[in-house]
Amino acid sequence: MELTISNLSKTYSNGVQALKDVNLTIKQGMFGLLGPNGAGKSSLMRTIATLQEADSGSISLGSLNVLTQKEEVRQILGYLPQEFGVYPKVSAEDLLNHLAVLKGITNRKERQEIVKALLYKTNLYDARKKNLGGYSGGMKQRFGIAQALLASPKLIIVDEPTAGLDPAERNRFLNLLSEIGENTIVILSTHIVEDVKELCSDMAIINKGEVLYKGNPQDAIDEIQGRVWSKRIAKSELETYKKTHVVISDKLVGGTPVIRVLADIAPEGFDAAEGDLEDVYFAKIFGTQVITV
Incomplete structure (x- = not known):
C-alpha cells in the first residue's frame, strides 16, 4: 500500500498558505517529514488524517480517496498528534479499552487481548492500573502510540513525538516506532534532524508549505x-x-x-x-x- 499526495494546497482564512502544490509518494516503512515550526508539517498531517479539508489536490491511500472516503480511511489510520489530551484520573488500561470500543472492537474478549498486547508492546503493562495523570512525558507518548495502534492501522502519523522527552525516553520511543515501521506506513513529522537520520529510509524537507527535497537521507548527505x-x-x-x-x-x-x-x-x-x-x-x-x- 502507498500513500500518494498530488498537487495538494491549503490556505487558511487568515490568508496564510500552509501547503503549496505538495506532491509526495510514501511507501511502507518509516518516512521522515522534516521542517521548522510553521513549515506546514502539521497542516499536511491533519489533512492526511481527515481532520481538515484541502483547497485543491488529492490524496490516495491504496484504493481509498482520503479526501472523500474519510470514514473508511479512519478505520485504518492511527494518529498521534503533537498535543493530545488524556483523562488524568483514568488508568491506561481503562482508557485504552474505551478507545478500542470507539474504534469498533466490540467483542469483549478480543478487546481485552488487544489492549493487553498493546500495553506489553509499549512497555506499559506494569503501569496499566496507574492513572494517566501520574505518567511521565515519555509514558504518555507511548500510550499515544498504543491508542494509535488500535485496529491494526495501515497508516500511522506521529507529529513531533519526541519533543520534550529525555534521552532515555526518546530512545525507547524511537525504537518502538522503528519496530512498528517494519510492517506499516509510518510518517514521522518532526523538526529534529537526528530522529529522521536514525530511523527513516525515505524523507522530505518542507518549508513554507513547499517540498524542498524528497529522497533517501543518506543520498542527501x-x-x-x-x-x-x-x-x-x-x-x-x-x-x-x-x-x-x-x-x-x-x-x-x-x-x-x-x-x-x-x-x-x-x-x-x-x-x-x-x-x-x-x-x-x-x-x-x-x-x-x-x-x-
Whole structure:
C-alpha cells in the first residue's frame, strides 16, 4: 500500500498558505517529514488524517480517496498528534479499552487481548492500573502510540513525538516506532534532524508549505560531501562571512562561532568538514541565512 499526495494546497482564512502544490509518494516503512515550526508539517498531517479539508489536490491511500472516503480511511489510520489530551484520573488500561470500543472492537474478549498486547508492546503493562495523570512525558507518548495502534492501522502519523522527552525516553520511543515501521506506513513529522537520520529510509524537507527535497537521507548527505567547510571566526566577522559565503550554520564553541559553509572548492582558511543531514537541512531551509545553534 502507498500513500500518494498530488498537487495538494491549503490556505487558511487568515490568508496564510500552509501547503503549496505538495506532491509526495510514501511507501511502507518509516518516512521522515522534516521542517521548522510553521513549515506546514502539521497542516499536511491533519489533512492526511481527515481532520481538515484541502483547497485543491488529492490524496490516495491504496484504493481509498482520503479526501472523500474519510470514514473508511479512519478505520485504518492511527494518529498521534503533537498535543493530545488524556483523562488524568483514568488508568491506561481503562482508557485504552474505551478507545478500542470507539474504534469498533466490540467483542469483549478480543478487546481485552488487544489492549493487553498493546500495553506489553509499549512497555506499559506494569503501569496499566496507574492513572494517566501520574505518567511521565515519555509514558504518555507511548500510550499515544498504543491508542494509535488500535485496529491494526495501515497508516500511522506521529507529529513531533519526541519533543520534550529525555534521552532515555526518546530512545525507547524511537525504537518502538522503528519496530512498528517494519510492517506499516509510518510518517514521522518532526523538526529534529537526528530522529529522521536514525530511523527513516525515505524523507522530505518542507518549508513554507513547499517540498524542498524528497529522497533517501543518506543520498542527501552524499550529495553534499566534499562541499562542506568549517572555520572558527571572530564574532565581529560573522556578518562579513554571511555576505561573501554560503553560510549554512554557525555554532558557538568555547564562546566563539564556528561556521559551516557550502562551496565546491575550499574557501581560503577553511577546513574540510564531513557533511551530515543537519547540513542538508540547513542548506535547504535557510540557504544563505545563518542559523545560530
